[in-house]
Amino acid sequence: MANQGAKKRRDENKKHMLKLLRIIIACNAIYVTVRMLIFNSTFTWLHWIGLIVTSACYFLPYKQLAKMAMPAYSDDGELIDGGYDMSIGGVCGYLHDVIYITSFVQLTSIYSGKFWYIYLVIPAFGLYQIFGLGKQFLSGSEREAEEDDKTRKKREKMERKASRFKGRR
Template identity: 35%
Template sequence: MAVIMRMSVCTSVAQTLITPDLDSFYNLPPDLLASRLSLASHFAHCDKPKGKVGTRGKKQIFEENRETLKFYLRIILGANAIYCLVTLVFFYSSASFWAWMALAFSLAVYGASYHSMSSMARAAFSEDGALMDGGMDLNMEQGMAEHLKDVILLTAIVQVLSCFSLYIWSFWLLAPGRALYLLWVNVLGPWFTADGGTPAPEHNEKRQRRQERRQMKRL
């Protein structure tokens, strides 16, 4: 926002220095005319950003990805700590086979999701240690990383609530249900509903022109 305001101010000042009154501007003394042109040139170019914008963008993505991975790693560790402490420590005597299976399932989901996010955010460095590629932006809206983050959050919530009842795991079916919905909306639905028998618009227009010509000839 600050950059946009600076660009607007610089452009306005440059226009004010040159174009308030062109007749009087060109009738100025040579030294004053040169001074104004120099100032106008300075303000006209001051809106250009300095520095390597691309490098700064890569570094920003790299830092944000690292913080995102740390955040979701804390969620994974926290949910597992609560589940293990309540279910497998305090109520160890009553822990059933399905409680251990739920823990194994959670670890598998966490591992697959977090590994996929780490692979997406993997950065590339040059031989001298300079950042060449910050990796895929994990905070991009409607990206694959958003779905992986939703899976981690859903699993963590269900895992913690399942300390009270293992039936809470039925809510985890929201994840495959959401996946099937996206698959239908983005892939299967358009493919099944595509009408291949509909004639092309150009063909309809040509046939309509022929009919109009026939009617004109009859008249």
């Protein structure tokens, strides 16, 4: 019964990574089949570059997720940790988003090359996050003063309540 949570997470991560791998393989197979074999007369060197870019955009996040999902074992082979919980957001969520956006772009680019512009969402979101972080650092001193005022007012209110309570005794 020991480490049931770790075993469960290890199994969930294994299933999840297999699902992601199936999505990647299916998207690549559809793209190669339709774009290279059926529409081979319109297949140019730009499509080769697109296939290389999408392959890299699949490979790098998938490898990082695989490292995160890797379970940890002790020296005697006992399971210590089941790996990172893939359902939690943060970096793990962003890596999933890159894989899903890549699969969407790859499949829709079969229809039109204009769908490649959707890839601009990824760096735009990164800039948005960096701008928000920078804005938070720049306005940090104002927030500290604001929080200090709130804390001071709360403390004064608590002191007044305490003095009223002492006066009743």
